[in-house]
Amino acid sequence: GAVVSQHPSWVICKSGTSVKIECRSLDFQATTMFWYRQFPKQSLMLMATSNEGSKATYEQGVEKDKFLINHASLTLSTLTVTSAHPEDSSFYICSARGGTSGSNQETQYFGPGTRLLVL
């Protein structure tokens, strides 16, 4: 249980284009999803917190107009990197939190990540 998928697993795009990354909770309803980015050999940095049906909460320094997050259902959140530039190249990882009771509600389950390369 508690499986989270991401699509695509990797993407290469030209500078100036937009890229959409999907995050799905496959066997549970995710009341909250989180988006992280990870640079090589570094830790995960939280970008935003997304609650189903409401606007995402962005961390300080993250441009909300550049990283559009939509959490339209309890099993799907999307991150769109708009007008991507080479400095946006990174490993983007989502996580989902949900469950019915107990500690499952607190624990975040992570997707396998999406590697973005902007040329």
Added chain:
Amino acid sequence: GEDVEQSLFLSVREGDSSVINCTYTDSSSTYLYWYKQEPGAGLQLLTYIFSNMDMKQDQRLTVLLNKKDKHLSLRIADTQTGDSAIYFCAEGLTGGGNKLTFGTGTQLKVEL
């Protein structure tokens, strides 16, 4: 502020025990987690401990929590080559949107 520190690298021989340490600063943490990341992959939840516990054991994994010193450790018994990965500790706060603050990560290398 929140700051989670780990040593960067640990090398052990196969069959030995590994101990990965983590220090954190936020005393209001509710849960503390250990995640494993293999190259090019997402994070796999290994185990977690509630902040009112001192120890938790799960098969080869033992988590020790010293809340007074804000120190968390993960012991892996009988370490195998498949355990080679980066290990992240993370602290979570209930009521704070359950955001996680991750440590810097410890790369564990298991040698034959």
